[in-house]
Amino acid sequence: MISAESLRESSRLLSEARRPLLAIHVAPDGDAIGSLLSMGWALLAQGKSPTLACQDALPLRFAFLPGFEKVVQEPPPGPYDLLIVLDCSDLSRIGQVDRAIGRDIPVLNIDHHVTNTRFGTVDLVAEDAVSTTHLLYHLFRHLHQPLDERIATCLLTGLVTDTRGFRTANVTPEVLRIAVELMEAGAPLTTITRNGLDRRPLAALRLWGAGLARLQSADGIVWTTLPLSVQQTIGHDGYGDAGLANLLISAEEAHVAVVFTEQPDGDIEVGFRAVPGFDVSRIALRLGGGGHALAAGCRVPGPLEKAQRQVLALLREDLARQREQSDGGRHPQPE
Ligand SMILES: [Mn+2]
Structure with a gap:
């Protein structure tokens, strides 16, 4: 080691x-x-x-x-x-x-x-x-x-x-x-x-609620956004997504989960999770971040809508390549 x-x-x-x-x-x-x-x-x-x-x-x-x-x-x-x-x-x-x-x-x-x-x-x-x-x-x-x-x-x-x-x-x-x-x-x-x-603060559970209410899913990607206004209303004073990405990757439909969290400075924090067999450290690294194969993150410029569109487009491309490179049966097509 x-x-x-x-x-x-x-x-x-x-x-x-x-x-x-x-x-x-x-x-x-x-x-x-x-x-x-x-x-x-x-x-x-x-x-x-x-x-x-x-x-x-x-x-x-x-x-x-x-x-x-x-x-x-x-x-x-x-x-x-x-x-x-x-x-x-x-x-x-x-x-x-x-x-x-x-x-x-x-x-x-x-x-x-x-x-x-x-x-x-x-x-x-x-x-x-x-x-x-x-x-x-x-x-x-x-x-x-x-x-x-x-x-x-x-x-x-x-x-x-x-x-x-x-x-x-x-x-x-x-x-x-x-x-x-x-x-x-x-x-x-x-x-x-x-x-x-x-254990987590009550505000983290409220944040999950807000994120889950905005949940979307397509092409094996399950994602949501946490606008700054939503975080402020809830009084979330923790960091990042309070573990929401870990919850999203539990969806049976998910190969990859993404949470876009708007920051006070206008940047967007992007948290990625993957199921075994996929690697999200490559896209995080490409976007200036880092992490592990199954859990990674980065920060990209806002606004939220634009960041979401661009990151999801890159991710879709990257996932298609990963499914192609794998040996057929290992990465089933998303339901
Ligand atoms: Mn560590």
Whole structure:
């Protein structure tokens, strides 16, 4: 999964650092937060003084995670001697945290997105890792970092949330073995599953209602739009589509699901999901975004109607090509 050399290089960067700045992506998810906090605890244990940063406020349902309250949105100007970027396919994903970096410092890029641009001084990147915390597990083993209850809890949170409770196609017996080890170290699986996957603000359910009311379907694509006015009426103050794309891809008719979310700045956030056998990371990458084969996203200029028309046209083309390239039976024509 990861080369011995990248593990060695990572541990060299870490051993040379005294005051590392740790950053995760905007609109943080369970894997990003679990990665940030577990890395923070490991660095503290090694006598470092880490600063943990995320441009956006962390969702409160993750407040059970040890160290949650230590994360800052605007890190002090430093100086820092290492930037550790976690769960980001490219450096722009850390948003305005980059303002705190200051002088030129080495970058340790730890990520599992297939679209990762290898922007680090050292890249600890493996696309077959189910989560960034999966990579951190191996890094911590390499560093002989003991897995105490805090670290185990944060690591398991990334495994559980990015695999949606061990349901994705990339879950191997090895992943489950790691989960067992983390539970034995004290990680509370039920608390993690409930907070990481099953809880959401009431406004998110209202947003789903609005999105479902506008649902459309054609050519194996199921999609909807979330205009800014609708989000404002509902009082949705979260990020993105509140998981609506995951709900749409459960439609039996769907090969791909898309949610178009209008942003306050007029841009449109586009979230893609695919059923196994299809790949939406290619179109997301082509439109300036990134992600995984089955879950990806990008931002395109508005207005909503135009973005919808253009993205759906490109997607239809791309899906037709994917069905053509496949071996006939693998991609049935949409009903
Ligand atoms: Mn992740």
